[in-house]
Amino acid sequence: MTSTDDYSKQIKRLRCEIEETDAIVVGGGSGLSTSAGLTYSGKRFEENFSDFITRYDLTNMYTGGFYPYQTAEEYWAYWSRYIYVNRYDKPAGQPYLDLLKIVKNKDYFVITTNVDHQFHIAGFDKNRIFCTQGDYGLWQCSKPCHQKTYDNEMIVRRMVSEQEDMKIPSELIPYCPTNAR
Structure with missing residues (x-):
């Protein structure tokens, strides 16, 4: 018996279990999105963040999120692009479908x-x-002074489209509507 045979048997058993079960709890982590092409390094990172890579020698999207940018405009230029490419610019991945x-x-x-x-x-x-x-x-207050969340799609798209020299316009910096933080 080969390992392929073992996997085939396990897949058949799992298929039967799924067909017969009343309920299923799905646990999904980063591997699922990675298999859908949502990688945080390599070509995808280089294509979307070449300017940040050049200026700050960033190695991947995740660590770029912790970089101590000099201004809020630059910080939000990075994060709006990060949000855009990982949330709004990608159709449903095949593993999810x-x-x-x-x-x-x-x-x-x-x-x-x-x-x-x-x-x-x-x-x-x-x-x-x-x-x-x-x-x-979704965004929420950084304090947080309340539990409300805010849809960010429109503002993120504006931030991305209006970026110049790796900065967003100052008037696009998000602040909490309750405490202005």
Whole structure:
């Protein structure tokens, strides 16, 4: 018996278990988004952040998020682009679409650490998804003085389109509407 035979048997068993079960809890992490092409380094990073890479010698998107940028305008230029390429500029990844086909007729619930909205974009019911680490598409007060979140798509798109010299216009810097932080 080869290892391929072992995997084939495991896949058949899993398929039967899924077909017979009443409910499914899906756990989705970064590997799912990586397999969908949402990589944070390499070609995708270089194509979207070449200016930041050149100026600050950044090696990947994630660590670039912790860089101590000199101004809020520059900080938000980086983060708006980061949010845009990871939340708004990517259609549903095939692994998410494939997973939805498997569970769509079941009583399912998704628990995910992914913040890229891929489960939503693929068509999973938003009431059956718990994003433990938030969502790139929502902002909230940095203090936080309250629990309300704010949709950021329009402002992120403006920040990206109006960037010049790796900075956004000062008037686009987001502030909490309650405490102006």
